[in-house]
């Protein structure tokens with residue numbers, strides 16, 4: 001069993017979370033990979049479980065919401081990959097106070113693009129953990145991954161992420 005961690009970032013917060021997830025998983029996971037460094041997208045299929053991390057920068061956009069290398073990856077590279085039921089757990093970085101109407105919107109876009117390729121999104125979370133108005137990433141009463149706000153630090157990142165990683169591992173049995 002092997003776990004992959006793929007992420008992109010603009011100012012480093014998503015990298016910090018990806019590194020923490022790697023540390024939490026220990027030998028079960030490969031070192032986190034920036035999606036910008038993925039030359040062969042089929043390499044994502046080498047894993048039994050993927051953690052995918054992205055910030056939201058393009059406020060209110062329908063597509064290319066991350067504003068990072070995910071935007072190109074999702075539309076230029078991912079469509080070539082048959083994800084065949086591969087479990088994917090998505091974490092998103094955002095700012096609930098500064099952008100309360102678009103909190104972590106990129107999670108939903110990644111969720112939908114991977115689901116379209118046959119992946120199985122896991123690790124949904126409680127939409128009421130943060131104080132915000134709206135997010136495209138809430139569906140049927142669940143956040144489609146784990147939103148994180150390291151700008152306002154309402155909730156300590158490490159505690160929140162460790163509990164979620166444990167829940168994802170137990171949900172998938174990986």
Ligand SMILES: Cc1cc2nc3c(=O)[nH]c(=O)nc-3n(C[C@H](O)[C@H](O)[C@H](O)COP(=O)(O)O)c2cc1C
Pocket residue numbers: 008009010011012013014015054055056057058059060093094095096099102103104105150151
């Ligand atoms: C111009 C700008 C636009 C942003 N738009 C959003 C947004 O729409 N939704 C959100 O939740 N956060 C938004 N943010 C906050 C970032 O997502 C947040 O700072 C995040 O931690 C950045 O992650 P990174 O360091 O990995 O790039 C925005 C920040 C800036 C400066």
